[in-house]
Amino acid sequence: MKTMELVFLLIFFPVTLSVKHSLKFSDTASSGVKNFPDFVVVGLVDEVPLGYCDSISKLPEFKQDWSQKLIEEDPQQLEIYTQECLSSQYKYKDHIDILKQQLNQTEGVHIFQRMSGCEWDDETGEVNGFLQFGFDGEDFIAFDLKTLTWIAPKPQAVITKHKRDRERPNNVIWNYFLTQQCPDLLKRYLDYGKSSLLRTELPSVSLLQKTPSSPVSCHATGFYPHRAMMFWRKDGEELHEDVEHGEILPNHDGSFQMSVDLNLSSVTPEDWRRYECVFHLSGVRDDIVTKLDKAVIRTNCEFPAGPVIGGVVGLLLLAVCITGVFIWRRKDNGERQTYFYSS
Structure with a gap:
């Protein structure tokens, strides 16, 4: 073609x-x-x-x-x-x-x-x-x-x-x-x-850094659904070294947030332009790409405390129900089955 x-x-x-x-x-x-x-x-x-x-x-x-x-x-x-x-x-x-x-x-x-x-x-x-x-x-x-x-x-x-x-x-x-x-x-x-379940909401993406020597965190918040991924890449290739991925956390309004950190200790200032953060939301064709630019990095602990705290609290509440630990339960013969969930 x-x-x-x-x-x-x-x-x-x-x-x-x-x-x-x-x-x-x-x-x-x-x-x-x-x-x-x-x-x-x-x-x-x-x-x-x-x-x-x-x-x-x-x-x-x-x-x-x-x-x-x-x-x-x-x-x-x-x-x-x-x-x-x-x-x-x-x-x-x-x-x-x-x-x-x-x-x-x-x-x-x-x-x-x-x-x-x-x-x-x-x-x-x-x-x-x-x-x-x-x-x-x-x-x-x-x-x-x-x-x-x-x-x-x-x-x-x-x-x-x-x-x-x-x-x-x-x-x-x-x-x-x-x-x-x-x-x-x-x-x-x-x-x-x-x-609500089938809606699509794109996030706001920010570059955050606590101190000049700290890793740069690419933080996305306000997206929905939770099926998303975010990563750093250099010259168009995804990075796996010097990268730390955070968990997807719920916000108080039902949306989600996530972050991925990049350690720049071995990167020269001249090479910063070769790096970019990529956010991908399932079902959406176009990714959100954020270039690594010192001028747009938020510092001095400007992390969005409200959404983060809300996300952590929501995660803890949800963890009561979803522990991720799978366990066996004996099934007696002849017990009733339903179309909801069976024992």
């Missing part, structure tokens, strides 16, 4: 970038932890809390206007959420007791969690489901959707793997939930929450 033809197509027929959306359910159970619920479950759509329930409140709470509207228009979902919230806390207690006996760890504090859900590519239609369990901060067992069998990363989980492999009907049900029902739910939630 000739160059001018390619330019014409890019101008009048812009490239549509695919975006992966996700629906996750995080169930956490604890034993021996004081002043904390024995059971917590949270549902998230694209990392945004959909609803929450714990063993203290015993009733689901819906965190978004659109999720509350969905429940009002479909009371059956509220009934399903409520039944699962009430029944799961008792089942979790039995499961964690069995697991402690199996591992001969009956004393002390124990935490285990199940993370289940799916991802859907809105351009290709590709679906990926996942189901993982862990115990006391370590991976314990995970479901293989291709073989409908279980993977045990450690010897202590082999007994559980064999038991679950024999429960073929339950594995088939899990496969159907993760590859069929979960994506259907995700699409429905995205439709209800499209005004």
Whole structure:
């Protein structure tokens, strides 16, 4: 294809970038932890809390206007959420007791969690489901959707793997939930929450430096969704050395922030012009490129304290529900399945 033809197509027929959306359910159970619920479950759509329930409140709470509207228009979902919230806390207690006996760890504090859900590519239609369990901060067992069998990363989980492999009907049900029902739910939630979930907000990007000898931080704040990446490059090539990437943090207004630091201790002033910071937001074709220029660097601790503090607080609150620690939970034969989340 000739160059001018390619330019014409890019101008009048812009490239549509695919975006992966996700629906996750995080169930956490604890034993021996004081002043904390024995059971917590949270549902998230694209990392945004959909609803929450714990063993203290015993009733689901819906965190978004659109999720509350969905429940009002479909009371059956509220009934399903409520039944699962009430029944799961008792089942979790039995499961964690069995697991402690199996591992001969009956004393002390124990935490285990199940993370289940799916991802859907809105351009290709590709679906990926996942189901993982862990115990006391370590991976314990995970479901293989291709073989409908279980993977045990450690010897202590082999007994559980064999038991679950024999429960073929339950594995088939899990496969159907993760590859069929979960994506259907995700699409429905995205439709209800499209005004907020599917919005795109570009950030303001600043170069920050605490002292003249400190690394230069490229800081982006106010972007949405959270699916973003940022990096430094030199002469058009991404840098990996002398670079430190920060985590994506939530702001108090529902947007996100992130930063990436560049150590310039070995860079001469003449070479600064060869460096630039690149911010990329999923689904957006054009990146935000910021040249390394001493004249635009904010110094004297001019970091945006408000958004940063808000982001840290938001992250800590969200961490109560999403620990990232996957744990095993025994599944009894014949227990009821729902299209929300099954035990």
